[in-house]
Amino acid sequence: MLSAAQNDLITRITPGKPAGNLLRRYWQPAALAVELEGARPIRPVRLLGQDLVLFRDEAGQLGLLDRDCPHRNADLAFGRLEDGGLRCPFHGWLFDRNGHCLQTPAEPKGSRLCKNIRQKSYPVVERSGIIFAYLGEGEPPEFPALDCFLAPEPYVFAFKGLIECNWLQALEVGMDPAHASFLHRFFEDEKQDAAYGRQFRATSADSEIPMTQVLREFPCPDISVESMDYGLRIIALREINEQKTHVRVTNVLFPQAFVIPLSGTMTITQWHVPIDDTSCYWYAIFTSFDQPVDKETMRDQRLKLYTLPDYRPRIGRFNDYGFDPYEQAHQTYTGMGEDINVHDQWAIESQGRIQDRTREHLGQTDKAIIAFRRLLMTAIRQVEEGEKPIMVLDGEQAMSMRGPATMDGVGPTRAWQEYWRNVDQRRRVGAPWACSDTVREG
Known part of the structure; x- marks a missing residue:
């Protein structure tokens, strides 16, 4: 259980807040690359409580600027892409992707006003279908050489979805191995020809047992948490019998x-x-x-679950997450359909816009959440004291990081580590x- 002050410390991320200062030390996903496809590659972006405009200029180069024009604060997300930059429709002021003012065409001939104007700009890069932005001060960290960034374009697919609650409770559901046996329980298993691209539907490695069956029949995992140089490794063991154990290895990649x-x-x-503080x-x-x-x-x-252009869920709080009492009695544990994103969304949104952690009572299955909160508080303190937190990487550190390794399989009970x-x-x-070298231990 946390105090109210501690809860505020780790959840509030707007400019000037301690957790916001921490998250601004890292590259943040700002948009999917496909969102800038089409005839007008301009997107409004709200990120860490800041209003921005993302665009590709006529040369195809990415730019990310504060959204309000520095002249009279009109919205640059309605701007025109022309003459090498983004032009405000209010008075025609033109800005390049680095925020330089190129033209103030309504000013008298010979005006030098433009020379003194600079719109705030931010570094942006595209990696594996996601456009990442750096909102912090100074040089951004290097990207770690993770599997998702090393894999060539045909081997990666990116997507996103809106959640109407604080970022931290959304993240914490992913470091809780026990919840899957309940929240994502299905009373019947599907055939494998329908499993592609769907979480917990495929069989585990070296087994003919669907993950849904494992989760349903073995709901009390033995959970261990290891500190790694990238964050945390979480191992959940579900012993099937004296000879076989289901092993699931997942990771928390700091910070989020x-x-x-x-x-x-x-x-x-x-x-x-x-x-912002109440959506992610x-x-x-x-x-x-x-x-x-x-x-x-x-x-x-x-x-089928999200609507464009904002990737809002079709099923959510506004329609009771599709809850069906008959389904809950006969098909799924939640009665909220077969997509686990809906289940997760209900679990985390029902905690409130910002979870009140002064009212929770954590158990043994929450050990990864406890470890992460400690890690998060330590990193916040380090930034406040001018120190470098975990995963703010230089070039050498970034290139040496691999993986992280993850798997789901059924192996020998007495030799599951190997x-x-x-x-x-x-x-x-x-x-x-992929690099065939063994993933380095942290």
């Missing part, structure tokens, strides 16, 4: 992502990115280790793109 297995050949790296987007990169991703299928699956590492190594050796 987790890396989990989708299937024996695909992983998910998912960030929970604050829009999840951004996910699906990384395949065997075949190129069937992006059309993956996108169609997800667009087993899960062998499964990860086997997948890497067989991948057409």
Whole structure:
């Protein structure tokens, strides 16, 4: 249980707040690359409580500026892409992607006003279908050489979805292995030909047992948490019998992502990115280790649940998350359909816009959440004291980071440690793109 002051410390992320200062030390997902496709590649972005405009100029280069024009504060998200930059429709002031004022055409001939105007701009880069932004001061950190960034374009797929609650409670659901046996429980298992791209539907590695069956029949995992140089590794063991144990290895990638297995050949790296204090987007990169991703299928699956252009859920608080009492009695534990994103959304949004952690009572299954909160508070303190927190990487550190390893499989009960590492190594050796070196231990 936290105090109210501690809860505020780790949840509030607007400019000047301690957690906001921390998150501004890292690259943040700002948009999907596909959002800038089409005839007018301009998008309003609200990120960490700041209003911004993201665009590609006529040369295809990315720019991210404060959204209010420095002349009379009109909205640059309605601007015109022309003459090498973004032009405000109010008086025609023109800005390039670095925030330089190029023209003030309504000013008298010979005016030098433009020379003294600079719109705040921010570094932006595109990685694996996501456009990342750096909102902090000074030089941004280097990108770690993770699987989701090393994999070539055909082997990755990116998507996102809106969540109407604080970023931290959205992130914490991903570091809780026990909840899947209840929140995502299905009373019947599907055939494997329908499992592609769907969480907990495929069989575990080295087994014919669907993950849904494992979660349903073995609901009390033995959970361990290890500190790593990237954050935390979480291992959940569900002993099937004296010979076989289900092993699931997931990771928390500091400060706000987790890396989990989708299937024996695909992983998910998912960030929970604050829009402001009371809403966030999840951004996910699906990384395949065997075949190129069937992006059309993956996108169609997800667009059944989210509407464009803002990636709002079709099922949510506004329609009781599709709750059906008959379904709850006969088909799913929640009665909220078969997509686990809906289940998660109900769980975290029902905690309130910002969870009141003064009222919670944590148990043994919450040990990863406890460890992460400690890590988060330590990093906030380090930034306040002028120190460098975890995962603010230089070039050498970034290139040496791999993985992180993740898997879901059924192996020998007495030798599960060696087993899960062998499964990860086997997948890497067989991948057409991945480094076959063993993922370095933190």
